[in-house]
Amino acid sequence: MSTGNWLDARAGGARLSRRGVLVGGGLLVGGGLLLAGCGGRERPSIESRDVGSDRDRNKRRLREILDRQTEAVKNKDEKAYLADLDSSNSDLVEHERMVFANLRQFEFAEFGYNTRRVAAHGDYTFGPVFRITQLTADESPVGAAPAETFRYRLAPKDGRLVIAEITPASPGDQKDALLSGPPADEAWNMTPLRVVQAADNVWLVGDDSVPDLEKFAAAAAAEAAIVRRLWEGRARFPGDVMYLTRDDDNYRRWFSLGKSSNFLPEISGFQTSRTGVRQNGQVYSDQRAGAAILINLKNIRDYYSGEDPRVTMHHELAHSVTAQLRATPSIISDLGSPTWAVEGFATWATGVRWPSEASRYRSQLRNGLGSFKGLPSSKDFYGAKRSLNYLLGWSVFAYIAQIKGREAAVEFYAQVIPLNDTLEPFVELPIFDGICERTLGTSAGAFLEGWQRFVRRGAGA
Amino acid sequence: MLMVAAIVGLLGALVAGVGAYLPTNRYQATATTVPCRRVVCIPVLKASAVIDALKAKGHPCEQERDHHWKCELMVGTLTFETTIEEVEGLISDVSVLVVRPPDEEPTEAVMDYLLWLAALPYTADEALTEEINDWVVDRIEADEDAEAEIGGYNYYVVTSNPGSIRLRVIGALR
Structure with missing residues (x-):
């Protein structure tokens, strides 16, 4: 018997034809008996178990x-x-x-x-x-x-x-x-919900604390359109889903938000991502499979008169529209994309939308700068210095927009976020140098020097 | 078309490797199991040889944990996934999962892939291999989950999840 023949026989013979199986099997059982008759070790047989369990x-x-x-x-x-x-x-x-x-x-x-x-x-x-x-x-x-x-x-x-x-x-x-x-x-497992379509693939979902859900549709549609335009043709999920509540318990329970390491009950909005499963049943965590936004209108009331959710919507949309490109935690690093980039971009996008917000960020940064050393690490970004960390992130994009324009700031962000942050400073990695060369036409060192000068001199006009 | 070519090529490489290790088809000359720790393993055939052959045919293989390998190939609507448990360099537990569109009959390439695994412990015995093939094909055709003990190995066929067929061969406990 040659191996080649064996292969040929299988390649041609394996199919779901009962007739073929019976004929082939019958012939070969004979061959098997002949082999068994040669003596020596007892030949294995097929002992089927009760399979109709x-x-x-x-x-x-x-x-x-x-x-x-x-x-x-x-x-x-x-x-x-x-x-x-x-x-x-x-x-x-x-x-x-x-x-x-x-x-x-x-x-x-x-x-x-x-x-x-x-x-x-x-x-x-x-x-x-x-x-x-x-x-x-x-x-x-x-x-x-x-x-x-x-x-x-x-x-x-x-x-x-x-x-x-x-x-x-x-x-x-x-x-x-x-x-x-x-x-x-998902919120749909926990709370009776109402779903309203605000625009083409923009959805609002509310619990019974938001009987006025429709009131927010126009704002959601407008902000989604603006963020999508800023992101241009880059990869994104086709739609946006925003969950609105005024109920602190739901805000905490939905999407296990309250169990998240960076959850703070007073924050006005979060963006969460959905994990996918492939057709073969494998949980696929290398990329996000979807995104959702949660907004607590009650918290917004404390910041914006008339419970105006647009700033929060815009910030969270900047996260969710760009979520598909963001790195997911890997074996090498569980930090995800550099947080200064993720939060900095969303804050900057909001400042682009409302220059008055950008002015507020600028003056807060001037007042809170203190002993500024560089970009914050992802590890403790949401810790005690989170306000300053957001503002430093914002200033990176504000600086790029000032020297190279808005499109360069978006492209810089798009190239940074597919990468995981590391425990050593991300901006010292050779790959960051490459991003700076490609998107800004300068080395990482020159870019960081320029940005630090920009921050120390008051972060622009 | 691409799918058939890829899988047939894979089988060719693997079986050629196996054949070189098993020069005879006589039971009196070849043991069908070998003790490896608390279980039995397929004699002679090294886990690394199978993994290398899968890799050579384009299957990305990952060592998921110590002594556990997974090789997965997605071709069009089909997924072929082989997992291998290695004990002392040999194979103690090997399974393949084929995922395909639920309403389609398994193609010849799918059956070849499953039967390649079914034959691994008994490659040298053409007749027994054919019997095992028949048993596997019958169960898949009947769309039945099934278990059998064949020599020192437990065979499992799982068809009850629509669109997927799993065949697993585990060396029995000693």
Whole structure:
């Protein structure tokens, strides 16, 4: 027997034709018997186990239920969505009724359940089940769709299996094999929501503390359009979704914001990113799969008269519109893009939009400069000196805009953010020197000297 | 078209490598398992040889943790993922996952890939290999999850997740 023939036989013979299989198998079993007759070691045989196990059947049943729920969401059919729940568990039914009422208002590019990594605990508990919720706002060529992770428990009820329990994954569950994956902390799992389309692929989502959601649509649409124009044709998610609330508890719970290391309850807005799962069930963390904005209108009231959310919207939109290019934490560095660039750009973009804001930043920087040494590290950016850190970040882009123009500032940012910050100063890396040469036509050293002079002399006009 | 060419090429390299190590198809001459710590492994065939062959055919392979490798190739709508557990340089646990559009029948290339794995422990035994192939093909055709003990190895076929087929071969505990 030659290996080449063996390969040829397999390459031509492997197919799903039962006739071919039976004929081929029959002939070769004969050959096998002949071999066994040669004596020596006993020839292995195929000992099939009982494969129609309860666990397998139950897993299939779960898959059927999830497929029906997928169709139900697509068809906006609440009855079908709830049909396979344990009807005696009123908490579960009411919770899922709320989730359904929320989901049906969103526009999905892809909705469904991915069970490719599902494992079992006993015969009835399965996970991780990934719920794929790619909004039209999130569509991207990343190849991974935003997902949330759940563990399902089935139970026999009136002669059939129903869903008895759905456990959402939280950020702390990553070591639990049945809950390992993107956390299920989207607002639609927690709070009754209302969704309003503000413009082409601009969406506002509010809880019951924002009965006047429509009032903010014009501002959201206008700010999104301006930020998108600033970003020009660079890679971005096609849409923007903003969650508005005046409820501090929801603000803390949605997207696990309160568990984030840099959460401060008085901050007026945050931008969060969505983690994707690929078709093969692999959690894909090398790029973001979507973005969302959260705004606490109650906090804005403390800063801007009339609860005007436009400055906050603009700042967070500068994050979310550019989120697709931002580095994600990697094995090499868990810092993400340099924070001075991320926050500095968003602050600068807001100052471009409202020169009065830029004047405010300038005078605050002059007053708070103190013993200024250079750009802040990402590690403690949001610490005690965060106000100054934001302003120093802003001043980098203000300086570039002054010497090279607005477009150069945007391009500089676009080239910095795909890179992870490092514990040694990012601006001392050779790659930063390359970015300065390409986008500003100067070395990193010359650029940093010029910027420091700019800051010390009052950061512009 | 690209997909078929890529996968057939891969099989060619791998099986050629395997053949060179296993010069005979007689059981009396070749052990089918070898003890490796608490389990059994595929004799002679080094994990690194399989990984190198996969890499040579364009599969990006990553060592996910100590003694655990993952090689993944995405071609069009198909994903081929091989994971290998290595013990003392040999293979104790190997699986392939093929992900494809759920409504499509597995193509010949997909089946070749799965059957390549199924045959790994018994490459030298043409007849047994064919029996194993039949068992695998039958289960996939029937769309059934299945388990079998074959010699010193446990075989698992998982088809119950739409659009994916997983075949896993694990050396049994000693």
